[in-house]
Amino acid sequence: xxxxxxxxxxxxxxxxxxxxxxxxxxxxxxxxxxxxxxxxxxxxxxxxxxxxxxxxxxxxxxxxxxxxxxxxxxxxxxxxxxxxxxxxxxxxxxxxxxxxxxxxxxxxxxxxxxxxxxxxxxxxxxxxxxxxxxxxxxxxxxxxxxxxxxxxxxxxxxxxxxxxxxxxxxxxxxxxxxxxxxxxxxxxxxxxxxxxxxxxxxxxxxxxxxxxxxxxxxxxxxxxxxxxxxxxxxxxxx
Amino acid sequence: xxxxxxxxxxxxxxxxxxxxxxxxxxxxxxxxxxxxxxxxxxxxxxxxxxxxxxxxxxxxxxxxxxxxxxxxxxxxxxxxxxxxxxxxxxxxxxxxxxxxxxxxxxxxxxxxxxxxxxxxxxxxxxxxxxxxxxxxxxxxxxxxxxxxxxxxxxxxxxxxxxxxxxxxxxxxxxxxxxxxxxxxxxxxxxxxxxxxxxxxxxxxxxxxxxxxxxxxxxxxxxxxxxxxxxxxxxxxxxxxxx
Numbered sequence: 001x002x003x004x005x006x007x008x009x010x011x012x013x014x015x016x017x018x019x020x021x022x023x024x025x026x027x028x029x030x031x032x033x034x035x036x037x038x039x040x041x042x043x044x045x046x047x048x049x050x051x052x053x054x055x056x057x058x059x060x061x062x063x064x065x066x067x068x069x070x071x072x073x074x075x076x077x078x079x080x081x082x083x084x085x086x087x088x089x090x091x092x093x094x095x096x097x098x099x100x101x102x103x104x105x106x107x108x109x110x111x112x113x114x115x116x117x118x119x120x121x122x123x124x125x126x127x128x129x130x131x132x133x134x135x136x137x138x139x140x141x142x143x144x145x146x147x148x149x150x151x152x153x154x155x156x157x158x159x160x161x162x163x164x165x166x167x168x169x170x171x172x173x174x175x176x177x178x179x180x181x182x183x184x185x186x187x188x189x190x191x192x193x194x195x196x197x198x199x200x201x202x203x204x205x206x207x208x209x210x211x212x213x214x215x216x217x218x219x220x221x222x223x224x225x226x227x228x229x230x231x232x233x234x235x236x237x238x
Numbered sequence: 239x240x241x242x243x244x245x246x247x248x249x250x251x252x253x254x255x256x257x258x259x260x261x262x263x264x265x266x267x268x269x270x271x272x273x274x275x276x277x278x279x280x281x282x283x284x285x286x287x288x289x290x291x292x293x294x295x296x297x298x299x300x301x302x303x304x305x306x307x308x309x310x311x312x313x314x315x316x317x318x319x320x321x322x323x324x325x326x327x328x329x330x331x332x333x334x335x336x337x338x339x340x341x342x343x344x345x346x347x348x349x350x351x352x353x354x355x356x357x358x359x360x361x362x363x364x365x366x367x368x369x370x371x372x373x374x375x376x377x378x379x380x381x382x383x384x385x386x387x388x389x390x391x392x393x394x395x396x397x398x399x400x401x402x403x404x405x406x407x408x409x410x411x412x413x414x415x416x417x418x419x420x421x422x423x424x425x426x427x428x429x430x431x432x433x434x435x436x437x438x439x440x441x442x443x444x445x446x447x448x449x450x451x452x453x454x455x456x457x458x459x460x461x462x463x464x465x466x467x468x469x470x471x472x473x474x475x476x477x478x479x480x
Binding site for chain 1: 322329
């Protein structure tokens with residue numbers, strides 16, 4: 001066995017941080033993506049423009065630059081607001097952005113844009129006859145979304161979603177740069193302290209590969225779930 | 239109007255951050271980023287073509303190592319790959335006594351190696367997918383003409399596969415541009431590195447990072463339009479005839 005020189009538990013803690021960060025930002029990104037997709041498909045041109053601007057700008061700028069901007073700039077922005085509140089109204093509050101929240105918000109903001117594009121394509125791929133049928137049944141918009149649009153949209157969105165998740169997982173490594181102690185940071189610190197980079201960096205790389213492989217398996221199962229009914233139809237047609 | 243111009247002059251006069259010195263940092267950073275991305279893309283592309291052909295081989299011992307390489311490099315963060323190469327090269331026995339050390343001593347080259355290996359892995363998979371998607375009829379026609387495997391690859395499969403791969407490869411180029419921002423972590427003064435320096439010196443996150451974001455946005459759009467133009471030219475035969 002390789003000798004982790006006592007860094008083993010810290011690397012595992014870091015791995016947990018990575019997973020928490022990835023899952024939380026994925027959930028937030030899905031919500032943002034759904035909002036973005038509906039904004040971009042909306043007939044209201046202001047919403048449409050905002051959605052387009054958001055997806056274009058975010059996808060045109062490196063993740064790291066956005067992260068640095070939101071982490072360093074976000075704190076300064078909040079300080080400006082709290083200072084202003086103090087000067088104007090004498091309200092004395094102090095909000096400190098911690099690295100974890102900054103990481104989750106930034107990653108979610110970045111991948112919300114990608115998710116938005118994925119969901120928009122998937123919503124447009126749902127057969128319009130299905131929606132007309134729902135309307136003919138007298139379903140409300142909400143019910144139609146829950147029972148018809150969403151489940152059928154997921155079938156088309158899953159490949160893109162799984163792709164985005166894999167990229168998101170690897171993007172979480174960047175939070176180590178803004179100071180969050182994820183497994184990459186632990187491994188980098190350990191390599192500098194012990195002068196044995198391979199001992200720490202390679203196991204961390206393997207953990208990433210393991211998470212990626214497990215999620216590949218989960219997505220394959222999800223795909224099977226949302227494809228229920230479609231595979232058989234294809235068999236019938238052939 | 240006069241008020242507006244007065245406001246603008248004021249803004250420029252008050253501006254202490256974007257002086258000749260910092261603009262030079264940004265210009266040098268831009269040059270470094272472009273060099274790094276361009277070189278790694280070109281070398282990666284040259285590596286990816288034979289790898290993609292071999293990846294589709296029927297022989298397991300050829301196919302499997304390449305699959306393993308692309309799986310590992312696509313499944314782990316580029317930052318880890320960069321760290322492994324940047325911190326790792328020092329520990330290769332005896333490397334400091336060879337001429338290689340002269341190259342590897344500077345952070346630019348370990349970063350170039352990491353980026354090249356990474357983009358080559360992604361590009362290999364893109365080309366492999368495009369080659370696999372060649373229609374059977376084209377291959378049958380080539381075979382009917384009595385073409386050898388090499389000639390068929392050169393004249394039939396690769397030209398059409400490259401065209402098909404173009405949109406996905408355009409995405410990879412943009413991805414590489416964005417990924418290159420992490421070069422600043424290993425003390426390279428690329429665009430992001432310049433922005434971090436300006437931020438640290440003036441404690442002005444908005445000015446430093448928004449400006450660099452704008453530069454990246456321009457680069458991204460330039461690449462996007464280049465590929466859109468290429469696609470229009472190269473894929474003209476696939477457009478519906480009007």
